[in-house]
Amino acid sequence: MIAKSPDTPSKPTPKQRMLIERQHMPEQDAQARAANFGEVNLGLTEQLALLEADRCLQCKVPKCVNGCPVKVNIPQFIKHLSEGDLPGAAKCLLRDNVLPSVTGRVCPQESQCESECLRAHKGLSVAIGYLERFVGDWAREHSGDQTPNEVTPSGKTVAIVGSGPGGLAAAGGLAASGHDVTVFEALHKAGGVLIYGIPEFRLPKKIVEAEVRRLEKAGVKIVCNTIIGRTYTLQELQGQFDAVFLANGAGLPIFMNIPGENLKGVYSANEYLTRVNLMAAHEFPNSDTPVLRGKHVAIVGGGNVAMDAARTAKRLGAESSTIVYRRSKEELPAREEEAHHAREEGLQFEFLAAPVQVLGNEEKWVTGLKCVRMQAGEPDESGRARPVAIPGSEFVIPCDTVVTAIGSRANPLLTSTCPDLQLNKWGNIIVDENGMTSLPGVFAGGDIVRGAATVILAMGDGKRAAKAMDDYLRNTETESGSIRNNIMASLCDVNL
């Protein structure tokens, strides 16, 4: 427990709470951090966290909860925190969210929980994400103190495909219900996008590793290097396990389909980030996987993935790292925090510009990105102004590396091997309200169902599916149990 200084009143009045200003996240100096892979946000100190917790008004009708896709009981965990009861805060938080250290860092809080916070109407919202991160980190660092709840084995086995946030959340839920859970992962390391996509400077890998270890301690088996659809088929999993959860993500990179895209120096963001995050290419030649360290890097796209790639380029030593986005500054889909950090680190932006060709030299190396200026046109289906090209406005961004971060689709590796699995026209798996697919006992969630979405939505799916699968497994148990009872009864009849 954290001892509060004696002169702090244990319960500030609402008026006093309103007077406390939102705490700032301590961060690494922009210039220093642009040259290292250490985490940018350093985390609140205990003192700052307690002060921030006191800003929460403990609303009777907490609007913030509505903004959270998994309905974290925000006022409750903050209350425990403000009372200095960290075990209580951790317990409360973990009940709703199994990866608070992760979501506290990567959730787009400003458009979710924090946007609904009452205090946002008059000034700045409570920094829910910072507090979640604080409590999550505390829980992880003190996980030794917590004894995992004893669970009675259900005798049922579950296979999970994919170890991203969706798969991990489902694994946690199912193991807690006593099921024997095995997670199959294609890569050599568990964590999905949390490991290979989101960079170290936003989400340290040791956090993901610790979360995975925690699940393993709870009895979850994680089997890496196993590709479902290749090493085993889904049909085999169905035959060997009582239920299956598919959380294989949306990891198929989309390319721009413009000339020059296969020149040397053009990467998908997936490849660029995987080389660095999963394969430690930034340590090359002390690790064996290389990555091109471009001097001038152009990144196409405007989301979190583009920001991550651009900031990674900077850390790999790029003199210039330029985001090329076809819409305006106001429409940038990346989190405001990421865009802000990116600007601080010296990234450049080309708004209202769309690539038309990658230029190359004799040796087929990239020399530039030819773009066309865009202007806002008529609104499209999404209600946003459709960007239209301005004729004759072509210009060239000189660069030696191009990274495309324009989105990803469902990877068909698994789904193409199961013709009975119903997919929508984009190749995403169709599920019912319980998360069950067209195959009985096979559930799915996360990006493979939603298309590229967010960590917390994938986790929410995993959590919901774990509940639905538990119901499913217990029901099938009663069924097979009753059959067994009937057989026993008939055997008894014979004996009599």
Place this chain on the structure above:
Amino acid sequence: MTPEKRPFSHNLSYYEDMHLVVAKTRLSENVVRLDVSAPRIAEVRQPGQFVIVRLGEGAERIPLTIADADSDAGTLTLVIQAVGKSTKDLTSLEVGDSITDIAGPLGHPTELITSGRALCIGGGVGTAVVHPIAQELFSRGVDVMSVIGGRARDFVIFENELFRFGDVIVCTDDGSYGKKGLVTSVAQDILANSEIDIVYTAGPVPMMRAVANLTRPFGVKTIVSLNPVMVDGTGMCGGCRVSVGGQTLFACVDGPEFDGHEVDFEMLMDRLTTYRTAEKQSLNPNCQSRHASVSTHLP
């Protein structure tokens, strides 16, 4: 143990184990054959498929064709040519060492004919790549003929293995063994003098391109096995993209075998040089810092 009886939620422990090297043979100066334990892959692999191998912490993920497999012994045969850091580390493994990660089988199985005559053309280490194809064709009753090449006598591999499935003609650049000359000139004679239904070829990219150019006028379908640089091998990164029939495809999931008459070999050759500077750097003896950790797997 019959494969389908293996109850798998309880018998997964072999995955947590490392993959033991159970046999090693040096086939030529820089080509080594390793038999490694990987029971599940050995059981389900098909000709044309490959694995992604990562020797240990810090090592690269590299693709290697499954040259053969013994499902009873639970082993895969990998034939590795030492060309750079990763393949040198792998070829210096000894029996009793192990490989941390082997994932697969990846890629589409070879498109196989079920009757008629097939010509298998292998160059250098590519000979090991055509081996499982010839093996499967033979077992289907297809008439198999192989033409294999190497720089010199010591570089010719898998001659005896392929001989089990049909005639084998060996060529060497220097004439130190078999016919002097390139595999393409021998193949030219064969195509001109006999009915060939399909050609399968694997080897250096210029060789595969030459074979594809040779067979085009004969109108004989030619399957080539492409070897772009890969990372994940599951379609996630797009690093392995190749151009086939004007379309960009991912070799790891759409291939690695394609219709040789449609492949843009120039693009493949260009892209294979992407890391040339880096490759030299990683072989630099001064960058030893991590060798220490890898060498735990080495004798």
